[in-house]
Amino acid sequence: MDKAYDPKKVEERLYAEWLDKGYYRASTQSDKVPFTIVIPPPNVTGSLHIGHALDYTIQDILIRYKRMKGFDALWVPGMDHAGIATQMVVERELEKEGLSRIDIGKEAFLDRVWKWKEDSGGVIVEQLKRLGALPDWDKERFTLDENLSRAVRKVFVYLYDQGLIYKDKKLVNWDPKLRTAISDLEVEQKDVEGSLWHLMYPIKDGDSEFITVATTRPETMLGDTAVAVHPEDERYKRLIGKSVVLPLVGRVIPIIADEYSDPEKGSGAVKITPAHDFNDFEVGKRHNLSMINIFDETARMNEDVPTAYRGMDRFQARKRIVDDMQSLGLLAKVEKTSHTLPYGDRSDVVIEPWLTDQWYVDAKKLAARAISAVEDGDISFVPRYWENTYFEWLRNVEPWCISRQLWWGHQIPAWYGPDGQVFVAKSEEEALETAKDHYGNEVELIRDLDVLDTWFSSALWPFSTLGWPKLTPELKKYYPTSVLVTGFDIIFFWVARMIMQGIKFMGDVPFKDVYIHGLIRDEKGKKMSKTTGNVIDPLSVIEENGADALRFSLCALATQGRDIKLSMSTIQGYRNFINKIWNASRFLVMNLEGYDFSLPFAEEDLSNYDKWIITKLNYTIKEVQDSLDYYQFDKAASAIYQFIWVDYCNWYIEAVKPELYSGDERVKQKTRDVLIKVLTTSLQLLHPIAPFITEELYQRLREFGVTLNSVEGSDSESIVKSSFPEFNRDHIFEHGYREIEFVKGVVVGIRNLRATIRVHPSEQVRVVLLPENDVIREYIESNRELILNLATLSKFDIANSGEKPTRAIAQVNPGVEIFLPIEGLIDIEKESERIRREIGKITKELERAERKLASAGFLSQAPEGVVKKEKGKHEQLSFQKRKMLEVFEKLQELN
RNA sequence: GGGCGGUUAGCUCAGCGGGAGAGCGCUUGCCUUACAAGCAAGAUGUCACAGGUUCAAAUCCUGUACCGCCCACCA
Numbered sequence: 022m023d024k025a026y027d028p029k030k031v032e033e034r035l036y037a038e039w040l041d042k043g044y045y046r047a048s049t050q051s052d053k054v055p056f057t058i059v060i061p062p063p064n065v066t067g068s069l070h071i072g073h074a075l076d077y078t079i080q081d082i083l084i085r086y087k088r089m090k091g092f093d094a095l096w097v098p099g100m101d102h103a104g105i106a107t108q109m110v111v112e113r114e115l116e117k118e119g120l121s122r123i124d125i126g127k128e129a130f131l132d133r134v135w136k137w138k139e140d141s142g143g144v145i146v147e148q149l150k151r152l153g154a155l156p157d158w159d160k161e162r163f164t165l166d167e168n169l170s171r172a173v174r175k176v177f178v179y180l181y182d183q184g185l186i187y188k189d190k191k192l193v194n195w196d197p198k199l200r201t202a203i204s205d206l207e208v209e210q211k212d213v214e215g216s217l218w219h220l221m222y223p224i225k226d227g228d229s230e231f232i233t234v235a236t237t238r239p240e241t242m243l244g245d246t247a248v249a250v251h252p253e254d255e256r257y258k259r260l261i262g263k264s265v266v267l268p269l270v271g272r273v274i275p276i277i278a279d280e281y282s283d284p285e286k287g288s289g290a291v292k293i294t295p296a297h298d299f300n301d302f303e304v305g306k307r308h309n310l311s312m313i314n315i316f317d318e319t320a321r322m323n324e325d326v327p328t329a330y331r332g333m334d335r336f337q338a339r340k341r342i343v344d345d346m347q348s349l350g351l352l353a354k355v356e357k358t359s360h361t362l363p364y365g366d367r368s369d370v371v372i373e374p375w376l377t378d379q380w381y382v383d384a385k386k387l388a389a390r391a392i393s394a395v396e397d398g399d400i401s402f403v404p405r406y407w408e409n410t411y412f413e414w415l416r417n418v419e420p421w422c423i424s425r426q427l428w429w430g431h432q433i434p435a436w437y438g439p440d441g442q443v444f445v446a447k448s449e450e451e452a453l454e455t456a457k458d459h460y461g462n463e464v465e466l467i468r469d470l471d472v473l474d475t476w477f478s479s480a481l482w483p484f485s486t487l488g489w490p491k492l493t494p495e496l497k498k499y500y501p502t503s504v505l506v507t508g509f510d511i512i513f514f515w516v517a518r519m520i521m522q523g524i525k526f527m528g529d530v531p532f533k534d535v536y537i538h539g540l541i542r543d544e545k546g547k548k549m550s551k552t553t554g555n556v557i558d559p560l561s562v563i564e565e566n567g568a569d570a571l572r573f574s575l576c577a578l579a580t581q582g583r584d585i586k587l588s589m590s591t592i593q594g595y596r597n598f599i600n601k602i603w604n605a606s607r608f609l610v611m612n613l614e615g616y617d618f619s620l621p622f623a624e625e626d627l628s629n630y631d632k633w634i635i636t637k638l639n640y641t642i643k644e645v646q647d648s649l650d651y652y653q654f655d656k657a658a659s660a661i662y663q664f665i666w667v668d669y670c671n672w673y674i675e676a677v678k679p680e681l682y683s684g685d686e687r688v689k690q691k692t693r694d695v696l697i698k699v700l701t702t703s704l705q706l707l708h709p710i711a712p713f714i715t716e717e718l719y720q721r722l723r724e725f726g727v728t729l730n731s732v733e734g735s736d737s738e739s740i741v742k743s744s745f746p747e748f749n750r751d752h753i754f755e756h757g758y759r760e761i762e763f764v765k766g767v768v769v770g771i772r773n774l775r776a777t778i779r780v781h782p783s784e785q786v787r788v789v790l791l792p793e794n795d796v797i798r799e800y801i802e803s804n805r806e807l808i809l810n811l812a813t814l815s816k817f818d819i820a821n822s823g824e825k826p827t828r829a830i831a832q833v834n835p836g837v838e839i840f841l842p843i844e845g846l847i848d849i850e851k852e853s854e855r856i857r858r859e860i861g862k863i864t865k866e867l868e869r870a871e872r873k874l875a876s877a878g879f880l881s882q883a884p885e886g887v888v889k890k891e892k893g894k895h896e897q898l899s900f901q902k903r904k905m906l907e908v909f910e911k912l913q914e915l916n
Numbered sequence: 917g918g919g920c921g922g923u924u925a926g927c928u929c930a931g932c933g934g935g936a937g938a939g940c941g942c943u944u945g946c947c948u949u950a951c952a953a954g955c956a957a958g959a960u961g962u963c964a965c966a967g968g969u970u971c972a973a974a975u976c977c978u979g980u981a982c983c984g985c986c987c988a989c990c991a
Contacts, residue, residue: 287991608950776957878971
């Protein structure tokens with residue numbers, strides 16, 4: 022074996038093998054209990070970033086874990102067509118050729134998109150493989166697949182028939198760059214510095230009288246149809262009912278009274294532009310105001326504004342209007358102000374409220390059951406506090422605008438007759454059929470040009486990927502899925518909508534748990550972004566350190582309820598851990614030559630440290646299982662890390678080396694067996710997190726005859742299919758465990774003394790141990806060899822009380838005094854300082870124990886076990902303190 | 917304006933009613949035949965602050981401060 026682990030020599034080969042052998046497959050034929058995850062489908066335009074890496078690593082860990090636990094584990098992979106994102110990519114491509122989608126037309130454009138998808142879309146799928154993720158590739162889905170599209174149409178028609186989807190003409194968030202409506206969720210509020218312009222509107226027939234309104238968007242004045250004041254506002258009461266002449270336009274518009282007008286804000290009078298402001302729209306409806314649209318779809322001034330401004334961009338028009346108002350002397354003042362503006366999350370341009378016909382989902386009606394599903398515990402969020410966020414949003418949910426004026430996506434299944442009558446149907450044939458009935462004769466229909474919001478189809482993902490609307494065996498077996506793993510940023514976009522649709526169409530929740538992980542940030546806590554240049558690219562991390570190191574890092578950092586700060590040095594630390602396992606295995610392999618696995622050993626052959634490591638292993642198994650069952654990935658990782666590195670490598674292997682090199686074949690046999698058993702079990706515990714190295718090492722050990730049981734039976738050919746270790750109460754050896762823990766303390770004590778006087782490791786020293794009682798004397802006696810070996814001593818003496826060495830440095834452990842006699846001079850000052858510090862520490866703890874034991878309340882009200890423990894602690898501490906004081910006195914005598 | 921999360925070692929974070937922990941970093945000594953991507957030993961804390969509950973509080977409650985996020989509003 023190489024001296025260091027080289028992931029490059031391993032990962033690609035093993036992944037190909039897993040594919041080849043079909044380990045990823047779930048099967049409806051199997052009678053195992055299903056465990057299902059559907060992947061949050063990445064955009065077809067996407068490439069793997071570190072956030073994906075976290076999301077998929079967690080899912081792969083769960084799937085691999087459950088598969089080993091004997092579940093029929095299904096992980097459905099797939100991609101999202103990502104309407105806007107994909108259309109933008111292809112449009113940019115066209116732009117380079119000097120073309121626009123309008124130039125080539127819809128048909129040709131869609132052909133281009135599909136071609137793009139075939140050629141360069143979906144690279145993320147290949148990258149998933151680099152990560153070691155092993156979903157069921159046979160079940161890969163795409164949101165525009167025929168069956169998924171069928172599901173979309175069926176859902177649309179059904180909801181339409183129930184009145185839960187409807188068409189409405191009102192203000193929407195209009196993205197003038199993408200030229201489409203977007204939903205509330207796709208609007209980002211940003212703080213910006215702007216101006217507040219106070220405009221003077223002349224009162225009609227008023228003697229050069231003006232009313233002043235304030236606005237941050239002066240260009241919208243061209244669409245003003247009223248000025249509103251508060252009915253109780255004394256300043257303006259007398260003007261109510263009068264009119265103003267809208268400057269630049271000349272339109273006469275009324276001054277109306279409406280509670281919406283806030284006397285505290287601006288001038289107290291507010292211009293009303295019903296076609297371009299959500300609040301004004303409401304005011305307009307209340308007062309029957311006309312709605313004058315002044316923008317075209319790109320937010321340029323249209324034909325309904327004075328000639329001077331026609332065709333102007335909105336910001337150009339703004340400047341011009343302000344200038345014109347100023348020259349007319351109608352600009353009262355300009356204030357600097359900071360306010361928030363709506364931006365499109367994709368286009369990053371300012372959104373305009375625009376009056377259009379759009380399709381809406383009545384989300385409020387669907388929300389009720391989605392709320393109760395979580396309230397009733399049919400779905401649990403992990404961590405739980407996300408439920409509040411979920412409730413808050415759903416309880417105040419607004420109609421969901423689902424139509425998009427794009428080309429790439431699911432075209433809305435609605436057709437219009439000659440008179441504008443709408444026919445919603447699953448197919449054109451059906452629509453024609455219905456239309457024929459309606460009109461009494463055959464007519465031509467025109468299909469709605471809009472497509473659906475991408476999230477409309479992803480909301481169906483948990484059941485559409487399993488075959489719905491067909492009642493497939495997959496749908497029956499794997500729905501509802503077990504857990505959804507995702508980030509908090511799409512709780513509204515996706516999670517809530519899946520729950521609404523799942524309950525509506527399947528009559529059951531789409532998943533039982535929702536594990537919400539944090540966002541990955543850079544080491545300083547900043548969001549990673551390409552423009553800041555602080556991104557960690559998972560693929561180059563894999564290239565440098567291997568997929569296992571990346572996966573283990575992400576797992577170890579995946580604590581609940583916190584964002585993750587990731588740095589390269591952290592990853593390197595875990596890379597070292599992966600390498601450590603490699604070397605421990607290498608050590609074993611070096612000692613396996615000519616070894617016969619067929620010879621069993623009996624439990625009575627086990628030494629106390631065998632029992633100690635087996636006990637530790639069992640506790641670790643329990644810890645790992647419990648942690649994974651409750652999505653505590655960090656705990657699982659650290660339990661394994663601690664066990665393998667500290668317990669197994671640093672203590673057990675070191676303790677066992679002499680036996681391994683001894684001539685006693687029986688002992689050698691036993692030791693190798695324990696070493697191998699513990700290592701392979703550790704590899705299994707680690708496998709869900711670090712699949713490559715564990716498989717590689719298992720394959721190498723198999724060459725020596727090592728085997729693992731598979732979930733189906735004996736001798737698993739791969740660790741992927743091996744059966745996850747189970748906690749075994751019979752393998753908890755309390756006595757041996759405690760004894761070794763004591764011995765470890767003695768060893769550390771001796772090493773500590775050696776380090777204090779800087780004895781060279783190879784230099785042999787004599788040590789005297791003075792046990793407090795016979796039980797401890799026996800412990801020491803029976804572990805003599807172990808102590809000698811681990812503390813690198815040639816011998817030590819066990820003294821009786823009264824036989825303390827006079828010239829020695831000392832250390833007091835619970836139950837035993839440790840002396841290291843010194844030939845030369847002791848640096849009394851330094852040594853005194855060390856002991857003083859020790860005594861100080863002990864004293865502090867002792868005082869606390871004394872205080873507790875002196876409290877009547879504690880003795881009467883604390884549980885018995887706690888009191889007993891406290892007494893034991895007190896006893897130990899007073900022994901340590903007493904003896905340390907003696908040591909200290911002796912030291913002073915030497916002085 | 918409403919809500920959520922955080923504040924523990926130099927850094928990153930566990931712990932969430934009964935002995936303040938880990939990793940990294942730091943100090944010291946070691947190339948000890950698995951590993952220097954390593955081994956051994958060590959130092960480091962008003963657990964943000966103020967009250968309260970309790971025999972017992974980093975942990976539970978109330979309030980404050982600061983940091984971060986989400987939602988809503990802004991003429």
